[in-house]
Amino acid sequence: MTRRSTFAVCLLVVGALFTGCSSATLSATTSPTAAAPTGHGAIAGAAEVAEPPLQLFTVDADGATGVLDLLDGTTARIDGVAAPEAVATDGRYVFISTTQGVQVVDSGVWTWDHGDHFHYYRAPSRVIGVVAGSGPATIATGPLSTAGSTSIVFSGSGEAVLLDNASLARGEIRETFRIDVAAPVVAAPLGDGAVLARAGRVEIVDSAGETMTADTACTTPSGSIATRAGLVIGCAEGAVVIASAAAAPELVPIPAGALAPTAFDGRKGRPTVAAIAPGIGFWLLDARARSWELVSSAADLTRVVAVDDAEGHVVAVDAEGRVRVFRGTAEIAVTEPLTADPTGASIVVDGQRAYLNDAASGVVHEIDYADNARVARTLKTPTTPAFFAEVGR
Template identity: 55%
Template sequence: MQNSRTIVPLAVALALSLAACAGADDEGTDATGAAPAAEAPTAQGPAAGRPAGAEASGAGHGAIDGAEEVAEPQLHLVSIDSDGAVGMVNLLDGTVSGPGAIAPPSAVTSDGRYLFAETGEGVEIVDSGVWTWDHVDHFHFYRTSPRVLGPVAGSGPVVVSTSANATTGGTGLFFPESGEAVLLDNQALSRGRIEEVFRLETEPHEGVTAPLGGGALVSSVDDSGAVTGVRFHDSAGAPVDGAAAPCPDAQGAITTRVGVVVGCADGAVLATLDGDEPTLEHVPYPDDTDAPRATDFRNRKGRPTTAALAGETGFWLLDTREKQWWHVPTAEPLVQVSASDDADRHVVALDHEGRIRVFDGAAGTEIAATEPLVAAALADPDSRNGVDLTVDRERAYVNDPVGGVVHEIDYRAGARVARSLDTPTAPDFYAETGR
């Protein structure tokens, strides 16, 4: 398996990273758009551009006992078959491993390190053992042994919302059938333990538990059972006075470079932290469109712009720095969209025919498209739910449960299919980790 990514000598890269905090991403900029200097929090507020929920100190740059810091991201594909067998393939050298098995999954969500698999009895967590620590203007890369961490009890489907970094903050689980809102401790997960920060009982509803700092935004309902808003709960699960906002029919959440987004029927709530103080701001939809609302937000991890489907009309883009929405119509209906978030607001999409399409969101034009790659999987109700699109800085990935491969697409170069990768287990579900 050919490695198309540049490998920097380990000793040189680590010396630069630790001594000078070099290696900024092409978009590691502050809210003004300028490249920041080394992070320097002040008493007046958080460092500009710090990922929501990240600690001001960097918390040891994401290091944990027993983990090795390395020179480049340890990108892996983690595949889970319909029976729950888990396999991993290293995208750098092609080596494979098998960390274990879980109960048969029905859906999988990932934050770039962990896989949260919905099962018949709750959520099972797989730690891929590879992650990237985002320190605003630079990154640190780690690896340790992968393992299956175990289950979190819950009833029915689950909505999973993740944080910016895998070793701080939390991961939110919301079980609509029971109304239980659960916040998991990411620091404990990074040490191999499943610990609940809180578990709240609410009325059953379609809602969210969106992690922010040491607590989370939880959707709230009125006396009639309608979802009317979101409220910030601290690490004890207690609602914080003054930290609530209207958000009718709250659905969908994502953590961006700027803060936490929760989708609402009339736009979104953008939540940020100033020290430990949460601020919740309404970002309304533009007045000149009646396109269907956004509910499933996706982006290249840690970027300020996020994309979401606008029904079959096209997609939405939300820039959380500018606090502005754009509706981009498309000629073909889409299945999934993800913002890759460069200067041209590029978006990578999967359409109903199984093609990967690349759009210039600023111009509203299509740049490139593949041939159909996962048409049979999308046409099959048994496999459709497992098909997933992931975008990193250089590549996009989409799994084909019917064909038994994961396609790697160079979306920056004409949507070229760079590789079609075999995985150790059938890729009925998958995630790219190490991001």
């Protein structure tokens, strides 16, 4: 049975995502088991399940929030969410930028990446609280939701904040540091500490914000992403890759004369990420090989995300709202226009599907990128998907 099969049995179980039958549904193949050993991502009150508990988390312009279970099609609502300005996720927590700061919501579903295998969990959803600050806010997440850290940069108040993920897993917001920063700055979690790119250099800091190392030129820092091969931070010189807190930052220079990317996107837990190359196409950065590849496209691309699978798929959205799929350097498929807002829409990918929201029609399109960009489903979500995230990853 695939992870997007339709299930009809409603089981009331400990660790169900929400109260009520419709949101407590688990299939026979996702029955909870005994708690996993310490170190496998389990927390008190969570049930381990047999396959990724994937859901779409949607928020409308007023903060009305809901989830759609991609396994069985059930829906539920989450109360107490503020009107959003932007949304980010690490695959479990949803970070909602508001006029008051960043509101943290625990979706209650997540995947623990153990390197050669995975563990999957369900727990009750909850609104954890608000990290105060004036935005716009930029959120950077790490590879695991129950360990390490999450960073927030508030451009309005000029502060960088580091949150402890283990505390978030207990339903608590604990700031390990809050420091004043001057723009431009990028802050991204690395282990229990963080990396700060500012004042032309990269600093590795500990959980208290104290500098441990400071080297590697990095002017005009912009954009970061956690990959299987380490943390990536964009700079005017190219990209800095940091494998671990104990490793020296490595600059991967952009080819001479090229404009450096300002944002990266890719499937969670993979080493290759993509970035728009304005007027040309897109860049692929292999963080493991420390190499760039430029892929040309005649289309004006607004979004691009690397799937980084065996076929080398890359999924993009163009200025007409079409989804374009590339395999390596060749475009292999294109859809009809699927969104009325190609610059504001979001696209996310997992190991099998891509998801694109169209707030104007109140749907999210599920696209089988490996099957000629076939629209597998058009999903009516419980709230208008002005913003959305895929959780459970």
